[in-house]
Amino acid sequence: DPKIIQKPKYLVAVTGSEKILICEQYLGHNAMYWYRQSAKKPLEFMFSYSYQKLMDNQTASSRFQPQSSKKNHLDLQITALKPDDSATYFCASSQDPDWGNQDTQYFGPGTRLLVL
Amino acid sequence: GDSVTQMQGQVTLSEDDFLFINCTYSTTWYPTLFWYVQYPGEGPQLLLKVTTANNKGISRGFEATYDKGTTSFHLQKASVQESDSAVYYCVLGDSNNRIFFGDGTQLVVKP
Numbered sequence: 001d002p003k004i005i006q007k008p009k010y011l012v013a014v015t016g017s018e019k020i021l022i023c024e025q026y027l028g029h030n031a032m033y034w035y036r037q038s039a040k041k042p043l044e045f046m047f048s049y050s051y052q053k054l055m056d057n058q059t060a061s062s063r064f065q066p067q068s069s070k071k072n073h074l075d076l077q078i079t080a081l082k083p084d085d086s087a088t089y090f091c092a093s094s095q096d097p098d099w100g101n102q103d104t105q106y107f108g109p110g111t112r113l114l115v116l
Numbered sequence: 117g118d119s120v121t122q123m124q125g126q127v128t129l130s131e132d133d134f135l136f137i138n139c140t141y142s143t144t145w146y147p148t149l150f151w152y153v154q155y156p157g158e159g160p161q162l163l164l165k166v167t168t169a170n171n172k173g174i175s176r177g178f179e180a181t182y183d184k185g186t187t188s189f190h191l192q193k194a195s196v197q198e199s200d201s202a203v204y205y206c207v208l209g210d211s212n213n214r215i216f217f218g219d220g221t222q223l224v225v226k227p
Contacts, residue, residue, distance in 0.1 A: 041219075042205065045215065048214070056214060090159050105215060106162065107152075110158075
């Protein structure tokens with residue numbers, strides 16, 4: 001059974017619209033993250049949440065807003081979509097962020113977003 | 117700032133060839149180092165992890181040694197299989213639980 005679920009798998013949106021990417025983890029982890037992978041580029045860290053609180057934000061644009069309704073959920077709301085937002089968005093989780101660099105992040109399968 | 121460098125964009129081998137993927141890192145302290153593997157249409161998967169300098173990580177026939185002296189964490193495998201074809205990322209983890217991915221190396225193994 002998949003331990004990290006991301007929905008939808010594929011998403012097509014029009015410029016200017018708003019979408020929500022869903023992430024749920026069933027690993028019992030306390031920290032969750034969002035990464036973006038644009039075409040032929042490495043994964044880029046966006047946000048980290050620990051115990052449902054924002055810990056780190058490396059995303060310049062306020063159009064990207066994480067939302068955590070439950071400990072094992074971290075959704076990503078994207079407003080005023082632009083074609084440059086087209087990418088695969090990966091959710092990840094880890095056991096305990098207080099472990100610092102001893103912690104290991106596990107990734108979901110990703111949501112592939114295409115903005116037309 | 118912290119960074120990881122992978123110079124090889126693609127490596128093409130035949131089955132049973134020896135694999136070597138170069139990785140060097142830059143940081144002001146002793147990070148945790150990882151290799152992640154990504155198959156088409158999937159998220160990255162942890163391949164191996166090393167937390168202490170001059171230690172070696174081994175998993176599924178792959179190994180990497182954390183060399184503090186040369187700031188390297190090269191990935192090796194004695195004999196690759198077609199199923200090893202994927203993108204391999206060298207990753208650095210800092211004390212703030214951020215991880216930094218290298219550019220990735222696409223491994224193509226021909227039967």
